[in-house]
Amino acid sequence: MDKFLITGPCKIKGQVSISGSKNAALPILASTLLFDKPVIIKNLPRVRDIDTMLNLLESLGSKIQFSKNKKIVKIYKTKKQKYFGSYSILKTMRAGILILGPLISKYHKSICSFPGGCVLNGNSGRPVNLHLNALKKIGMKYEIKKGYIHAKSNGKLKGTTIKFPKISVGATEQLIMSAVLAKGKTILKNSAIEPEIKDLTNFLKSAGANIKWIGKRTCQIIGVDTLSQTTYSVMGDRIETGTFCVAATLAKGNLIIRNFNPNVIQTELNILKKIGAKIKTSKDKIHIQGPQKIKSIRNITTREYDGFPTDLQPQFMVLLCKANGISSITENIFQGRFIHVMELQRLGAKITIKDSTAIIEGNVNLSGSEVMSSDLRASAALVLAGIVSKGKTIISRIYHLDRGYEKIENKLKKIGVKIKRLS
Ligand code: EPZ
Numbered sequence: 001m002d003k004f005l006i007t008g009p010c011k012i013k014g015q016v017s018i019s020g021s022k023n024a025a026l027p028i029l030a031s032t033l034l035f036d037k038p039v040i041i042k043n044l045p046r047v048r049d050i051d052t053m054l055n056l057l058e059s060l061g062s063k064i065q066f067s068k069n070k071k072i073v074k075i076y077k078t079k080k081q082k083y084f085g086s087y088s089i090l091k092t093m094r095a096g097i098l099i100l101g102p103l104i105s106k107y108h109k110s111i112c113s114f115p116g117g118c119v120l121n122g123n124s125g126r127p128v129n130l131h132l133n134a135l136k137k138i139g140m141k142y143e144i145k146k147g148y149i150h151a152k153s154n155g156k157l158k159g160t161t162i163k164f165p166k167i168s169v170g171a172t173e174q175l176i177m178s179a180v181l182a183k184g185k186t187i188l189k190n191s192a193i194e195p196e197i198k199d200l201t202n203f204l205k206s207a208g209a210n211i212k213w214i215g216k217r218t219c220q221i222i223g224v225d226t227l228s229q230t231t232y233s234v235m236g237d238r239i240e241t242g243t244f245c246v247a248a249t250l251a252k253g254n255l256i257i258r259n260f261n262p263n264v265i266q267t268e269l270n271i272l273k274k275i276g277a278k279i280k281t282s283k284d285k286i287h288i289q290g291p292q293k294i295k296s297i298r299n300i301t302t303r304e305y306d307g308f309p310t311d312l313q314p315q316f317m318v319l320l321c322k323a324n325g326i327s328s329i330t331e332n333i334f335q336g337r338f339i340h341v342m343e344l345q346r347l348g349a350k351i352t353i354k355d356s357t358a359i360i361e362g363n364v365n366l367s368g369s370e371v372m373s374s375d376l377r378a379s380a381a382l383v384l385a386g387i388v389s390k391g392k393t394i395i396s397r398i399y400h401l402d403r404g405y406e407k408i409e410n411k412l413k414k415i416g417v418k419i420k421r422l423s
Contacts, residue, residue, distance in 0.1 A: 002402075004395040004409065006386030007418040008368060012253030012290075014415040018241050018260040019045040019406040020071070020234040023095075024196035027173040028203045028234060029053045029075070030098035032062065034106050034181055035207065037229040038076035044234060046070055048403045052093045059089060060099065085112035087147060092116055093403075097128055098170065100151060101178035104140050109152045130171035134162050138175070138182055159184035159223055167192050167217070167304045173200055179221035180209045188219040194305040195264045199235045206230045236260040236284075240405060242268050242312040243380050245288050247412075249277040250319050250388055252290040255415060262286050267308050271300060271316070275323065296325035296362050302332050314340045314381035321349045322388060323362035330357045340378035343371040347389050368393040373400040380405065387417055394422075 020043035030053065032039050044050055054064050054073070061081045065074040083103055090096035090113040103110035114128065132142065132149070139158045142151040159182045164171060172192040177200075179186035191197070193216065201211045201219070207227040212220045241260045248255035249272055262269060262281035269279055269286070276291030297320070302310040310333040320327035321344065331337050338358060341351050346369045350361035368391030373379035379401040386393035398421075401408055409419045 001396065002398050003422045004383065004386070004398050005420045005422055006368075006383065006389075006393045006395070008387050008389045008391065008393065010251060010387050010417045012248055012251040012255055012387070012415050012417065015256040015258060016244050016411050016415055017258045018236040018244075021045065021196055021199065021237040022047055022049055022404045023169075023194075023239075024199040025050055025234045026053050026095040027098050027177065027196070027200045028232070029057060030095070031102055031177045031180075031200065031204060032057065032075045033060065033099060033102035034177065035227050036077060037227070038074055039207070039229065040072065040074050040231040042072045042231065042233040044071050044073060045237060045406045047406050048399070049093050049095065052089060053095065056085065056089045056096055056099060059086065060084075060103075081107065083107055083110045085110065087113035090115045094126055095170070097131060098174055098177070100131070100149065101135060101174040104135065104151055104153050105157050105178045105181050108155060110149075112149045112151065114147055114149065128170075130164060130166060130168045131174045134164065134171055134175050135178060137162050138178060138186060156223070157182035159186035159221070161187040161189065163189040164191065169194050169197065172197055172219070176201060176204070176211065176219060176221060179223065180204055180211070180227070181225070182221075182223040184223055186221045186223070188221070189217065191217045191219050192304055193217055195235060195238060203230070203232045206232050235264075238264050239309065239311045239377070241265060241286070242309070243315050243384070243405070245269070245272055245277070245286065246312070246315045246319050247384055247387060248288045249275070249290040249294065250322060250384060252292060253415070254289050255287070257286040257288065259284055260286065267306055268312060271297065271308065275319070294319065294323040294362070296320065296323035296327040298326075298328050299330065300328070301330040304333070310334055310337060311377050313337060314377045315384055317341070317351065317358060317360060318344065318349075318381050318384045318388075320360040320362060321351070321364050321366065321385070323360075325362050327360045327362060328357055329360065332356065339374040340381045343374070343378070343382055344385055346371050347385050347393065349385070365390065367391055370394045370396070373397040376400050376404045383408070383412070383419075386419075
């Protein structure tokens with residue numbers, strides 16, 4: 001298993017180009033199951049979760065054709081459509097469950113394994129009850145047998161009004177995709193409004209879907225008979241962008257971040273400004289300079305968009321270890337998302353957890369050590385910590401990082417980080 005060796009502390013300077021968003025591309029790829037005509041998707045990030053989704057589509061009978069650099073795919077149907085989402089593929093990635101709604105909507109049947117994915121929610125796992133309950137409301141019937149969801153519908157799904165009892169990114173995506181070919185009008189209330197969801201709806205609209213946001217969290221979908229051929233470019237990855245912004249702020253860096261619309265991450269940029277970063281933005285560029293002294297901050301709280309994202313919580317925690325006082329971060333989305341704290345403590349971080357709040361002591365000297373990745377964003381936090389730790393940090397299990405960050409070591413090397421992949 002590959003490891004990263006980082007020799008710190010490192011200076012950060014230069015330019016980095018942001019890849020396509022993994023979390024936007026995954027539902028877009030799943031929704032290609034709704035099409036009869038070919039679809040071309042551009043700006044795909046070359047990360048493992050995308051390969052997993054493409055393998056899943058192939059296992060369902062889709063034909064995948066790559067461009068030379070593999071960032072553009074053409075996806076089209078074969079005559080051998082299948083309806084079986086196997087455990088062997090779905091256990092590795094939670095977003096695999098997003099094939100369920102499209103299969104039921106288009107073909108009215110599916111047998112789909114319960115998904116796996118990053119362990120973020122302590123002992124409560126990562127349930128799919130919100131997906132299943134909402135799909136039931138638009139006409140899906142299902143039984144659970146031996147870890148598989150056996151689902152079907154009597155012909156087309158039927159539009160209705162659904163109010164999600166809790167905001168969920170995945171359940172919102174699942175229902176938008178399912179409603180696009182349903183009979184009549186579906187209204188989704190209390191929907192998630194993450195930019196990746198807007199990217200999914202923009203993609204579907206480019207193929208003729210009738211989708212309108214009629215309130216901040218209310219989405220209206222009027223079913224159409226078919227979707228037409230389309231070409232679509234996936235938005236930039238806001239979590240990758242946020243991770244590089246933290247790197248620059250942490251390491252007193254001077255970084256230009258390209259290919260990303262800064263308006264999407266205003267909440268994060270405002271926090272970085274408050275703690276001392278100098279930030280200039282233009283249409284698709286962020287110029288960020290880290291301060292000599294990082295200011296501490298209380299009460300960063302993770303929330304659904306347009307609040308502060310849980311997927312940047314571990315990275316910001318590293319930043320606050322270097323602030324000039326005590327800071328705190330409260331995690332509201334996933335109960336168990338503090339596994340990285342133990343590993344950061346190995347490097348010298350002083351963090352205590354009280355319920356869902358982490359209290360972070362600033363001004364600590366981090367020093368290199370051996371640490372282990374536990375999930376995707378926790379791994380990114382360890383890389384950031386390695387950048388400002390004195391000496392050698394060895395991070396094992398970096399396959400977590402490979403799931404969601406495209407060529408991260410190449411991008412980091414180019415801006416001055418001494419990082420090496422040990423195979
Ligand atoms: C998406 O996961 C993202 N994944 C996650 O990114 C991200 O952390 C999360 O949204 C929150 O922003 C993708 O987009 C592929 P949720 P998702 O449903 O859809 C509970 C990363 O690092 N819940 O919004 O799984 C759930 O347990 C990943 O890139 C239920 O109770 O998140 C959580 O507490 C990790 N029942 C909360 O809702 C359900 O049926 C929000 O989860 C579904 C969710």
